[in-house]
Amino acid sequence: MKSCKDVSYQLSTGDLAHTSLVERIGVWLHLAMCRNCRAFSRQLGAMARAARGAASATEAEPRESFEREIVERLRQR
Amino acid sequence: MGFSATEADDLSQEVFVTFLETLDRFEGRSSVSTWLFGILHHKVQERRRVVVRDQRADPIDEIFEASFDAHGSWTKPPIAADRLAASRQVSAALAECLDGLPDQQRAVFHFREVEGLSTAEVGELVGCTTNHVGVLFHRARTRLRGCLEGKGWGASR
Numbered sequence: 155m156k157s158c159k160d161v162s163y164q165l166s167t168g169d170l171a172h173t174s175l176v177e178r179i180g181v182w183l184h185l186a187m188c189r190n191c192r193a194f195s196r197q198l199g200a201m202a203r204a205a206r207g208a209a210s211a212t213e214a215e216p217r218e219s220f221e222r223e224i225v226e227r228l229r230q231r
Numbered sequence: 232m233g234f235s236a237t238e239a240d241d242l243s244q245e246v247f248v249t250f251l252e253t254l255d256r257f258e259g260r261s262s263v264s265t266w267l268f269g270i271l272h273h274k275v276q277e278r279r280r281v282v283v284r285d286q287r288a289d290p291i292d293e294i295f296e297a298s299f300d301a302h303g304s305w306t307k308p309p310i311a312a313d314r315l316a317a318s319r320q321v322s323a324a325l326a327e328c329l330d331g332l333p334d335q336q337r338a339v340f341h342f343r344e345v346e347g348l349s350t351a352e353v354g355e356l357v358g359c360t361t362n363h364v365g366v367l368f369h370r371a372r373t374r375l376r377g378c379l380e381g382k383g384w385g386a387s388r
Contacts, residue, residue, distance in 0.1 A: 194309045205345050206345055
């Protein structure tokens with residue numbers, strides 16, 4: 155039986171998809187029985203959503219002169 | 232990535248200039264966005280004069296270890312994040328926390344969570360093994376959880 159530490163580490167590295175079926179079943183069984191690790195898993199999901207939210211909040215179209223300045227830099231090289 | 236708006240603007244121009252200059256070397260084996268992110272990562276490293284090291288030890292590992300008892304059970308159980316809490320406020324707090332991450336961990340977190348790149352793609356971009364990408368991703372997430380908890384998010388029981 156996997157421990158909470160093993161399961162949270164495996165979830166946290168984001169590599170579960172690349173582990174063996176036996177490993178994945180071990181994690182799923184643990185998650186089915188452990189609300190703390192389910193909470194941890196949901197925290198990871200919430201952080202991912204927040205990160206995408208933070209990234210989209212800072213997305214902006216480049217300035218009007220952006221392309222012209224790139225062309226100018228290329229000319230100067 | 233921790234740069235001012237002017238620096239970020241200058242960096243993004245540099246990325247496109249390098250992209251156009253090296254276009255003949257682009258073989259189409261990865262997507263254009265992966266190629267662009269690769270250039271961006273190298274430019275950021277150049278600018279910060281960061282020597283990429285395969286960092287074996289990180290103090291955050293001890294903090295992770297301390298979250299469990301000798302049997303590997305949580306000593307400080309996490310609280311399920313409220314879906315509603317993943318709002319603008321949490322995003323703003325996370326953006327602040329991201330600034331406190333070491334460069335490589337911030338890059339790995341961004342590439343994995345925001346850009347949705349695979350571990351292998353991220354490994355190529357930051358120049359480390361897929362195993363180490365997993366370690367860096369884990370460390371970034373552990374640091375971010377700690378930082379967010381410090382800001383009152385998902386406070387432990």
